[in-house]
Amino acid sequence: MRRMVVLFVAIALATAGLGCTRSAEPARTEQPVILTFVNTVPVPAIDPALVTDEAGYIAVVNLYDPLLFPAVEEGLMDPAPHLATEWTVSADGRVYRFTLREGVKFHSGRELTAEDVVFSMDRVLSLKKGPAWMWLPVLSPGSTRAVDPYTVEFHLKEPYAPFLATLIHLFVVDAELIRANLGAGDFGDLGDYGQGFLSANDAGSGPYVLEKWDREGDLVANRFADYWKGWRQGQVDRFVYRTVREEATVKMLIKGGEADLVGQWLSVETYNELAATPGLKVAEDPTVQLFHLPMNTAKPPLDCIYFRLALVHALDYTTANTEIFPGAVQARGPVPIKAAGHNSDLAPFRYDMAKAREYLAKSKYRPGEYVIQYHFTDVIPAQRKLGLLLQSSLAELGIKMEINPTPWVRLTELCAKPETTPHIGAFYYTLRYPHPHSHTFAMYHPSAHGSWIAMSWYNNPGVTRVLEEAVKEVDTERQMQLYKQAQAMIAGDAPSIYVNNPVHRIAHAEYVKGYRYVGLIGYDLAVYYLTVDKQ
Amino acid sequence: MFRDYLARRVLMMVPTLLGLSLLIFLLSRVMPGDPILLALGPEARPEQVEQLRREMGLDRPLHVQYLRYLQGVLRGDFGRSLRTHRPVAQDLRDFLPATVELTSVAMLFAILIGVPLGVTAAVRRDGMVDHLSRWVALSGVAMPQFWLAILLQLVFGYYLRQLPLIGRGSIVPARITGLYLVDSLVTGDLAAFWNSLRHLVLPAFTLSLATAAQIMRMTRAGMVGQMRRDYVLAARSYGLPYNLVVYRYMLKNAITSTLTIIGLTYGFLLGNCFVVETVFAWPGIAAYGAHAVIYKDFNAVVAVTLVVGVAYAIVNLAIDVLYGFLDPRVRYAPE
Numbered sequence: 001m002r003r004m005v006v007l008f009v010a011i012a013l014a015t016a017g018l019g020c021t022r023s024a025e026p027a028r029t030e031q032p033v034i035l036t037f038v039n040t041v042p043v044p045a046i047d048p049a050l051v052t053d054e055a056g057y058i059a060v061v062n063l064y065d066p067l068l069f070p071a072v073e074e075g076l077m078d079p080a081p082h083l084a085t086e087w088t089v090s091a092d093g094r095v096y097r098f099t100l101r102e103g104v105k106f107h108s109g110r111e112l113t114a115e116d117v118v119f120s121m122d123r124v125l126s127l128k129k130g131p132a133w134m135w136l137p138v139l140s141p142g143s144t145r146a147v148d149p150y151t152v153e154f155h156l157k158e159p160y161a162p163f164l165a166t167l168i169h170l171f172v173v174d175a176e177l178i179r180a181n182l183g184a185g186d187f188g189d190l191g192d193y194g195q196g197f198l199s200a201n202d203a204g205s206g207p208y209v210l211e212k213w214d215r216e217g218d219l220v221a222n223r224f225a226d227y228w229k230g231w232r233q234g235q236v237d238r239f240v241y242r243t244v245r246e247e248a249t250v251k252m253l254i255k256g257g258e259a260d261l262v263g264q265w266l267s268v269e270t271y272n273e274l275a276a277t278p279g280l281k282v283a284e285d286p287t288v289q290l291f292h293l294p295m296n297t298a299k300p301p302l303d304c305i306y307f308r309l310a311l312v313h314a315l316d317y318t319t320a321n322t323e324i325f326p327g328a329v330q331a332r333g334p335v336p337i338k339a340a341g342h343n344s345d346l347a348p349f350r351y352d353m354a355k356a357r358e359y360l361a362k363s364k365y366r367p368g369e370y371v372i373q374y375h376f377t378d379v380i381p382a383q384r385k386l387g388l389l390l391q392s393s394l395a396e397l398g399i400k401m402e403i404n405p406t407p408w409v410r411l412t413e414l415c416a417k418p419e420t421t422p423h424i425g426a427f428y429y430t431l432r433y434p435h436p437h438s439h440t441f442a443m444y445h446p447s448a449h450g451s452w453i454a455m456s457w458y459n460n461p462g463v464t465r466v467l468e469e470a471v472k473e474v475d476t477e478r479q480m481q482l483y484k485q486a487q488a489m490i491a492g493d494a495p496s497i498y499v500n501n502p503v504h505r506i507a508h509a510e511y512v513k514g515y516r517y518v519g520l521i522g523y524d525l526a527v528y529y530l531t532v533d534k535q
Numbered sequence: 536m537f538r539d540y541l542a543r544r545v546l547m548m549v550p551t552l553l554g555l556s557l558l559i560f561l562l563s564r565v566m567p568g569d570p571i572l573l574a575l576g577p578e579a580r581p582e583q584v585e586q587l588r589r590e591m592g593l594d595r596p597l598h599v600q601y602l603r604y605l606q607g608v609l610r611g612d613f614g615r616s617l618r619t620h621r622p623v624a625q626d627l628r629d630f631l632p633a634t635v636e637l638t639s640v641a642m643l644f645a646i647l648i649g650v651p652l653g654v655t656a657a658v659r660r661d662g663m664v665d666h667l668s669r670w671v672a673l674s675g676v677a678m679p680q681f682w683l684a685i686l687l688q689l690v691f692g693y694y695l696r697q698l699p700l701i702g703r704g705s706i707v708p709a710r711i712t713g714l715y716l717v718d719s720l721v722t723g724d725l726a727a728f729w730n731s732l733r734h735l736v737l738p739a740f741t742l743s744l745a746t747a748a749q750i751m752r753m754t755r756a757g758m759v760g761q762m763r764r765d766y767v768l769a770a771r772s773y774g775l776p777y778n779l780v781v782y783r784y785m786l787k788n789a790i791t792s793t794l795t796i797i798g799l800t801y802g803f804l805l806g807n808c809f810v811v812e813t814v815f816a817w818p819g820i821a822a823y824g825a826h827a828v829i830y831k832d833f834n835a836v837v838a839v840t841l842v843v844g845v846a847y848a849i850v851n852l853a854i855d856v857l858y859g860f861l862d863p864r865v866r867y868a869p870e
Contacts, residue, residue, distance in 0.1 A: 050620050128582060216822060217703070242701075448578075
């Protein structure tokens, strides 16, 4: 027993001693610029045909090049030339022809050509995962053709207004490298279509090359020396994406200098504390995210527009957007204010109890006839507080509302059928691509019914007609007019209580320069555009 | 005789694990929420949903799904993860060693703290050490793990900067077992060994404290019970040295109940150290399993539960065997 105690003490002393000296760390001769980004969400996948969430997109944006890239340097989200330098659209809006940049190299050293673009699009459409939903309505494998090594054409089944905007999600993979690393699978000669290989390797041409990925831990990528855009002084040599789920630990890491940038999922209190810490900055921007309370228009009493309008006027927006969501901007209709195609003529909903009573009197339902069920995601306290705020106003109107915390998986399941969908839900919906189609057609066209995005089960044939006309309209100006018209019509029908566009916050060390909020998934952390100046 | 005893124990594991697999398989299928819709995202089109459902085998009757799953498990194939998009077996291969290493070191800490303190507390009953150990035991059990973890991080990682705040280690040894300490020692990579050890200290200590408290109390109780036995009186009257009586004879008889705690706790910690893994960003199977539940990644949920169940059964088998070794009455008793 004495020997065991001695051994334990020896281990403890040796460990503490090493802690003091840190002698085990290898000495450096050169100091590469390292940027450590700490996020509470791990990277689930790095295959551009599989990613769906922000963490995955952050990896993909840095390892791969998309056909078009948002105009990040101008602080805009519009799709701008990138791998494609220019393009034309046929008069009928069905054929898109792109000219590719010459001399772009993959990390394998091979030149990127139109065949790679064809392979990348066909791969996404065949796997039917990740971003496939954006193109499946209008493209199928074989619809993308290489005209020559630097020209590629997409032949759409019908005109599709957001097509250009969606191409920021078409990340081009090295077709030859993938063909050389096929595993067994269901895709004939193409086996697993490279899913096994791309689950641990990159096959991109992006500014960073994957060094290692520990799944729940670190993703490390190094500068690609032959990147076609070239490199400037101060740009990041080595990018580390570190997953740390505990907020208190994240705070210690950035305050202690072990992280340079932390993600958007911390509490407001933590960001306030970090903003007050010397050497740190918190960037705050209104998001291109909509936070709203969709109402089930297929269920009484919310199938009555007057009842819905009464609810719309019963929410105290000022309190909601100052006390519950500090800094949030009140939404004006479904499309976020900063998003492309937003209808700025729309007036925000107003808190007006007199008006609410007026609408309630016009409704075919009496206030106490139904108990309204409000469901929110059980892990988001702000949504509970908002429910309480609405509940107190509704009580003044004689409407009883029950607040139901619901696990996310259950909430999404409930929204699959109109009869199980709650009266009111609380949801965030982020812009997927820089086009108003994302927050109109995807939320209010009947084809979207069954998903939580369309939980209001809204069905106005007039709006459906305008949306269907808009999606096929080739003339961009007219197209935007139609989308704005649809937004006005939708807001007038009040299928949702449009609460706000919340604030996006990110904390970083002051020496990290060039950060700009873009709002498109993953693109905020395009590390190529950041510099580190520790002088 | 001992071989029969061992064979009986091993055979008893088979129905236990089969029952566990059936139970967790069914539970994972009736959890609320459609895993396919969750994996594909809200905009998924019907053809996407149909293809993924087919790929995952969810279009087949439940009993066919279960039998196919069992066949797969026997080949070491736990299906694909909906979250990480790769075979769950690969995920387990990456994450399980981290948890095994953390739990094993935590258990070692717990034994090294708990047993000597328990013995000393019993021998010096109502003395200073006894009171101190009681206080340590109470604190160890009462203190929430996340609070203790953050406190240790603040003191040793943030203010004193003596130990790393997070992670398994910045120097990764060549993989043999996936246990960094073992692999670094086998490959002679001492830098990696010390680096891994330093990363282990805070999470392992956090995890060990509650177990150490239990071990301490069980050891103390067992030792106090032995003190009044006739053989102790006889040994003392023959003039045997007191330490020999305590550590050679009394401890051997008193340790069986402590072994039960060690076995049960080791199995429990394997699947339940997700708080420590989360705070210390330790890439282990417990945090992986917890997040699999949140995302309804059903293949991962079943696999983690099965693996933890197997580990639990094996550890308890080892404890049973050890009982038999320590106490001949156990292995010779008719059942």
